[in-house]
Amino acid sequence: MGSGSCLWKRSSAGESPGWTRDRPESSLPMSDDVRTLRLEKLARLRELGFDPYAVERWERTDSAAGLLDRFEELGGDADEGTERPTVSFAGRIVSMRLMGKAAFAHLSDGDEKVQGYFKKDDLGEEAWEAFGLLDIGDHLGVTGGLFRTKTGEKSIHVRTLAPLSKSLQVLPLGKEKDGHQWYGLTDVEERYRHRHLDLVCNPEARHALLARSRIVSAVRRYFESKGFFEVETPMLQLEAGGAAARTFGTHFNAYDLDVKLRISLELYLKRVICGDVPKVFELGRVFRNEGVSNRHNPEFTLLEWYEAYANLEDVMATVEELFAFVARETGLTPPPSDTTVADAGEERVAPDFSKPWHRVQLLEEIERRSGITAADLASLDSAKRALGEREIVNPATGKRIQVGEEAHLGGLIEKLLEVFVEPHLQEPTFVVGYPLETSPLAKKDPSRPGFTRRFEGYVLGREVCNAFSEINDPTDQRERFEAQVRERARGDDEAHPMDEEFLYALEGGMPPTGGCGIGIDRMVMLLTGMEHIREVLLFPLMRPR
RNA sequence: UGCCGCAUAGCUCAGUCGGUAGAGCAGCUGACUCUUAAUCAGCGGGUCGUAGGUUCGAGUCCUACUGCGGCAGCCA
Numbered sequence: 001m002g003s004g005s006c007l008w009k010r011s012s013a014g015e016s017p018g019w020t021r022d023r024p025e026s027s028l029p030m031s032d033d034v035r036t037l038r039l040e041k042l043a044r045l046r047e048l049g050f051d052p053y054a055v056e057r058w059e060r061t062d063s064a065a066g067l068l069d070r071f072e073e074l075g076g077d078a079d080e081g082t083e084r085p086t087v088s089f090a091g092r093i094v095s096m097r098l099m100g101k102a103a104f105a106h107l108s109d110g111d112e113k114v115q116g117y118f119k120k121d122d123l124g125e126e127a128w129e130a131f132g133l134l135d136i137g138d139h140l141g142v143t144g145g146l147f148r149t150k151t152g153e154k155s156i157h158v159r160t161l162a163p164l165s166k167s168l169q170v171l172p173l174g175k176e177k178d179g180h181q182w183y184g185l186t187d188v189e190e191r192y193r194h195r196h197l198d199l200v201c202n203p204e205a206r207h208a209l210l211a212r213s214r215i216v217s218a219v220r221r222y223f224e225s226k227g228f229f230e231v232e233t234p235m236l237q238l239e240a241g242g243a244a245a246r247t248f249g250t251h252f253n254a255y256d257l258d259v260k261l262r263i264s265l266e267l268y269l270k271r272v273i274c275g276d277v278p279k280v281f282e283l284g285r286v287f288r289n290e291g292v293s294n295r296h297n298p299e300f301t302l303l304e305w306y307e308a309y310a311n312l313e314d315v316m317a318t319v320e321e322l323f324a325f326v327a328r329e330t331g332l333t334p335p336p337s338d339t340t341v342a343d344a345g346e347e348r349v350a351p352d353f354s355k356p357w358h359r360v361q362l363l364e365e366i367e368r369r370s371g372i373t374a375a376d377l378a379s380l381d382s383a384k385r386a387l388g389e390r391e392i393v394n395p396a397t398g399k400r401i402q403v404g405e406e407a408h409l410g411g412l413i414e415k416l417l418e419v420f421v422e423p424h425l426q427e428p429t430f431v432v433g434y435p436l437e438t439s440p441l442a443k444k445d446p447s448r449p450g451f452t453r454r455f456e457g458y459v460l461g462r463e464v465c466n467a468f469s470e471i472n473d474p475t476d477q478r479e480r481f482e483a484q485v486r487e488r489a490r491g492d493d494e495a496h497p498m499d500e501e502f503l504y505a506l507e508g509g510m511p512p513t514g515g516c517g518i519g520i521d522r523m524v525m526l527l528t529g530m531e532h533i534r535e536v537l538l539f540p541l542m543r544p545r
Numbered sequence: 546u547g548c549c550g551c552a553u554a555g556c557u558c559a560g561u562c563g564g565u566a567g568a569g570c571a572g573c574u575g576a577c578u579c580u581u582a583a584u585c586a587g588c589g590g591g592u593c594g595u596a597g598g599u600u601c602g603a604g605u606c607c608u609a610c611u612g613c614g615g616c617a618g619c620c621a
Contacts, residue, residue, distance in 0.1 A: 033572075033573085033589080033590070034555070034571090034572065037572080037573075095581075095582095097579095097580045097581060097583050097584095098577090098580090098583090099576095099577050099578065099579080099580065099583080099584090100576070100577040100578060101577080101578045102577090102578035102579070102580085103578090103580080104579075104580045104581065104583085106581080115580085115581075117579070117580085119578060119579095120578070121578075135572090136571075149579050149580075149581090150579050150580090151579075151580080151581075153579095153580090153581075155579090169555075170555040170556075170571060170572070171555090171556090171571090172555070172556040172557085172570095172571085173556085173570095173571085174556080174557080174570080174582090175570070175571095175581095175582040176581095176582075177581080177582050178582095182557085182569090182570075182582055183556055183557045183558095183569080183570055183571085183582095184556075184557075185556065185557090186556090186557070187552095187556085187557090187613085188613070188614070189552095189612075189613045189614085190556090190613095192613090201556090243621085244620090244621060245620075245621095246619095246620095288620075290619060290620050291546090291618075291619045291620065293619085293620080294615095295620085296619085296620060410621090411621085414621055417621095418621090434621080435621095438621050439621080456621085463621090466621075494620090494621090542612085542613085543611085543612065543613090544612090545594085545611070545612045545613085
């Protein structure tokens with residue numbers, strides 16, 4: 001949008017009738033007529049001395065919920081005819097019922113709404129005319145006494161009013177009765193593109209989006225209470241590492257340097273550990289240049305923490321405590337989900353974070369669910385032989401599994417995990433012991449060649465965290481990077497790049513360290529029961545239309 | 546990226562066999578001094594996503610494009 005009034009002008013007599021469009025094409029929904037009418041109402045309000053945009057401040061006695069809670073204390077139930085204390089409130093007009101010389105309107109502060117009762121005799125001539133110029137969508141400040149209507153609704157008997165904003169557009173507010181919503185804004189594209197309307201009009205959407213804020217706050221409080229330092233590491237990097245993903249590129253003009261947006265927090269956080277800061281965490285945005293789906297967004301918020309002198313079991317305990325703390329602090333509990341395949345006789349239940357998580361071995365679970373044994377998975381060849389002899393059908397989706405494209409045994413094992421095991425992991429479960437090839441930053445398991453000291457946590461069939469005992473042997477780490485570089489040379493553009501700076505830090509000495517990463521967006525989805533990542537992102541990236 | 550579906554008033558949706566655009570809410574005018582999906586009477590509102598094509602005639606049929614959604618792929 002450009003600047004104000006010159007964008008719209010009335011054509012003079014003799015020209016084409018009505019209004020002339022004099023602005024660039026825009027996708028914004030706008031009705032010429034409504035906008036014009038409301039600007040005229042605004043002008044009249046100003047003539048009456050009720051300029052909405054001139055008011056800077058409106059002190060409220062309490063929130064809407066607070067007024068309703070403290071109704072009796074604030075004199076709402078005083079005897080008929082007695083002088084009641086004056087309360088003050090402000091909110092957006094979300095409904096109006098006009099009856100000649102009296103009216104009711106609900107004012108919402110976003111969370112809750114309070115009804116105002118407006119009567120000409122009580123307001124006076126000018127304020128009553130001003131009230132008549134208000135629309136659904138305007139913000140309004142009121143003062144008056146609390147009382148109960150004949151139907152018992154706690155309301156404000158308005159004595160003075162002050163328009164605080166004028167809505168120049170029609171808000172797609174639905175009507176509601178008995179908690180059931182009529183109409184309203186339901187088109188998902190409109191909701192994502194014009195999120196402010198979604199926040200105003202859809203309580204469930206508002207709840208999930210604001211729950212995110214409470215969850216992030218609880219996560220911070222948890223780690224701060226445990227003595228972790230929150231740090232911030234670079235988003236612009238020469239080589240983005242710490243995960244397997246394609247990158248976004250950009251350019252830094254001052255150094256004439258191509259840089260990449262980070263795909264993880266891992267390597268820099270471990271360099272902080274190398275600096276003898278034994279407990280660190282970061283909550284930050286990472287960027288992965290990959291497809292969009294109901295669980296993937298190109299930018300998302302990652303939590304990672306690292307704790308020196310802690311092993312896998314310590315990290316598991318932290319994950320358990322963290323989820324229990326966040327669930328308790330926010331009051332959010334994940335609803336039962338149909339994303340999992342319930343075992344025979346097993347009911348779909350809401351996960352309970354107050355109990356310890358199940359702990360299972362990756363290979364044992366694969367054997368239990370698919371019959372493919374650890375012996376079968378001794379080598380890529382034997383694994384393919386074992387798979388080749390049977391019909392490989394995903395029990396959850398009924399789809400056949402493609403086998404043979406995996407370049408190494410680790411990739412195949414993770415595929416089997418994904419297909420046969422994950423859908424069954426309804427209750428919070430740690431799956432322990434991931435293949436070496438797909439875990440280039442995790443310590444080798446000395447008792448099990450080819451596997452690492454790594455686990456992932458699952459809830460409702462979905463991965464919620466990824467953790468391992470961090471490699472602190474620089475020689476081992478270099479060999480792992482070199483293996484990744486060979487993968488990359490073979491065409492895997494997501495294989496991990498060499499990072500000499502990181503190796504230099506490891507060579508300086510890193511204590512044994514446990515680390516873990518959690519996708520905050522998916523944690524919010526889990527706790528709010530949302531099935532789409534866009535429902536927990538305020539402004540998901542949309543193609544221009 | 547592939548396949549499928551959707552796109553009509555500010556919002557939510559109808560639109561028959563291809564015959565020239567409908568409803569509710571919102572908006573405007575009027576009535577109504579305790580309503581709450583307020584009620585009653587009346588009124589205005591549309592480049593039917595975009596561009597082509599077929600046809601005497603296209604919201605409707607065909608093609609392409611754009612956006613959104615679903616599935617697949619991708620995503621440890």
